[in-house]
Amino acid sequence: MEPSSTSYHSQGLVRAIAILRELGSATSARPLSDLASSLELPKPTLVRLLKILEEHDFIHRDADGYAIGHAILDLGENYRRQANTADVAAPYLRELATATGLTANLGVLEGRWVLHVVVEEPDRPLRFRSASGSLDHTYSTGLGKMLMSALPTEALAEHLPAESPWPRFTEHTITDLDAMVAELAVIRERGCSVDQQERDLGVICMAVPIPNLARLNVALSIAGPSGELGPAEREQHLPLLQRVAADLGNNARFITALRAAHGAHSLEIA
Secondary structure: OOOOHHHHHHHHHHHHHHHHHHHHHHOOEOOOHHHHHHHOOHHHHHHHHHHHHHOOEEEEEEEEEEOHHHHHHHHHHHHHHHHHHHHHHHHHHHHHHHHHHOEEEEEEEOEEEEEEEEEEEEOOOOOOOOOOOOOOEEOOHHHHHHOOOOOOOOHHHHHOOOOOOOOOOEEEEEEEEOHHHHHHHHHHHHHHHEEEOOOOEEEEEEEEEEEOOEEEOOEEEEEEEEEOOOOOHHHHHHHHHHHHHHHHOOHHHHHHHHHHOHHHHHEEEE
16 A cells, blocks of 8 residues: 555654754764664665755755754754743742642752742742742752752862851751761752751751753752641652652753753753
């Protein structure tokens, strides 16, 4: 049976995408014979598809073979511009804030500070107020400790106050490196971080890492009144917090936006 026009064109599209993926993963131009072998395509079919892609600037050809063209780069740059971190992440944090009645925060390290990249507040009169774009201390916050737990001990100094003991905000604040190193070891073992009224009396924050294949160091937290985030409440909310973090980490637009806004190198876990 002859293939239908629809299936024929679909097959051509799938093959063209395979060509672009193959060239996109290459570090230099690929010869025709090399491409034909890798893609397991007859050379006449491959040449026809390459010609179409070249006509539209999706690939270019030189003496060494075929490589990605500027049209692909233009599309990638446009995608980066459109992928705004707050726009992508806000629905996830809003779900978390609505379900728990607590403030949801997305944070990254910014030198000796935690940068609150996105904040979503619950719709209630009593809530822990924070703001997107605000900075807070690393050593006294759930987000900060979670993010620092991903770092080797020798890298901690650049994210902590220069002079010890560090400023104390409450009787629960950790104020020296030895105690912090011990705390971070517990956090790594537990897989989540808890700020036990270390920044503000009456406020508790629980944070988890956002797992992602790009190995970017980013964390998600919920924060609120200490009476609403005791051990039982934390145990209740942790699976949801981890699930939302995993969903966000699997969102390619979120990872792209984060890279574009903050630079991949500054966020990568060594």
